[in-house]
Amino acid sequence: EAGVVQSPRYKIIEKKQPVAFWCNPISGHNTLYWYRQNLGQGPELLIRYENEEAVDDSQLPKDRFSAERLKGVDSTLKIQPAELGDSAVYLCASSRTGLAGDEQFFGPGTRLTVL
Amino acid sequence: ELKVEQNPLFLSMQEGKNYTIYCNYSTTSDRLYWYRQDPGKSLESLFVLLSNGAVKQEGRLMASLDTKARLSTLHITAAVHDLSATYFCAVDRGAGGYQKVTFGTGTKLQVIP
Numbered sequence A: 001e002a003g004v005v006q007s008p009r010y011k012i013i014e015k016k017q018p019v020a021f022w023c024n025p026i027s028g029h030n031t032l033y034w035y036r037q038n039l040g041q042g043p044e045l046l047i048r049y050e051n052e053e054a055v056d057d058s059q060l061p062k063d064r065f066s067a068e069r070l071k072g073v074d075s076t077l078k079i080q081p082a083e084l085g086d087s088a089v090y091l092c093a094s095s096r097t098g099l100a101g102d103e104q105f106f107g108p109g110t111r112l113t114v115l
Numbered sequence B: 001e002l003k004v005e006q007n008p009l010f011l012s013m014q015e016g017k018n019y020t021i022y023c024n025y026s027t028t029s030d031r032l033y034w035y036r037q038d039p040g041k042s043l044e045s046l047f048v049l050l051s052n053g054a055v056k057q058e059g060r061l062m063a064s065l066d067t068k069a070r071l072s073t074l075h076i077t078a079a080v081h082d083l084s085a086t087y088f089c090a091v092d093r094g095a096g097g098y099q100k101v102t103f104g105t106g107t108k109l110q111v112i113p
Helices: none
Strands: A005-007 A010-013 A019-024 A031-037 A044-050 A053-056 A065-068 A075-079 A088-095 A110-114 B004-007 B010-014 B019-025 B032-037 B043-049 B055-058 B061-066 B071-076 B085-092 B101-103 B107-112
Touching: A005 A088, A010 A019, A019 A088, A019 A110, A031 A075, A044 A065, A044 A075, A044 B101, A075 A088, B004 B085, B010 B019, B019 B032, B019 B085, B032 B071, B043 B055, B043 B061, B043 B071, B071 B085
Parallel strands: A010 A110, B010 B107
Antiparallel strands: A005 A019, A019 A075, A031 A044, A031 A088, A044 A053, A065 A075, A088 A110, B004 B019, B019 B071, B032 B043, B032 B085, B055 B061, B061 B071, B085 B101, B085 B107
16 A cells, blocks of 8 residues: 655745645545745644534634645645745645544655745 | 753764663643654654653663653664664643644764674
8 A cells, every 4th residue: 555645845936935745645545734844853744624614723823824735635735935944844744534633644754945 | 930951962872782862841741752853854753651650662672761850861872873863842731632742852872883
């Protein structure tokens, strides 16, 4: 079974430029998460989808971040415009359901560097 | 606001020794997860603890949860080099039975041969 796929793996941009990250979850997983992991810290949840619905985006900085999961499968996270402080690893995870105890499977992440 | 603290933040230990990583959290929860992250890699689920007194073991690792003390421990028995990684606990405070986790700061473990 293929794991969570993310692309690109690395991205270097200049500040004020836009950037997008793509995630394809494990087949059959209804719940998809986007996390941001700063260097030396644990991941922080940005947004959670149940199928195509964003059910928790309370920690998504909506002035510059947006996300979509149009057909309830793959998802895109966008930053526009990027700031220096956005440099981090962006992780996508999926689970069969979003219920407590259901294991989350993480992708390899996209390492973003904003210059 | 939920705070999740791990200690130690860094741990260097010799092979064959035992040690415990602690995860303290600030508000009530009876659901906690442990993850492992190798350098430059993503997170791998280790344990799911869903009730007070829950204990799970896999190989040289054993995790437990004390919800009254708001404390989880990850115990390492007879460490081997392959256990070198960063370990995160994540406390689940989701409503309605759904997950919403807050990760700890992580404990970077180095096992020295």
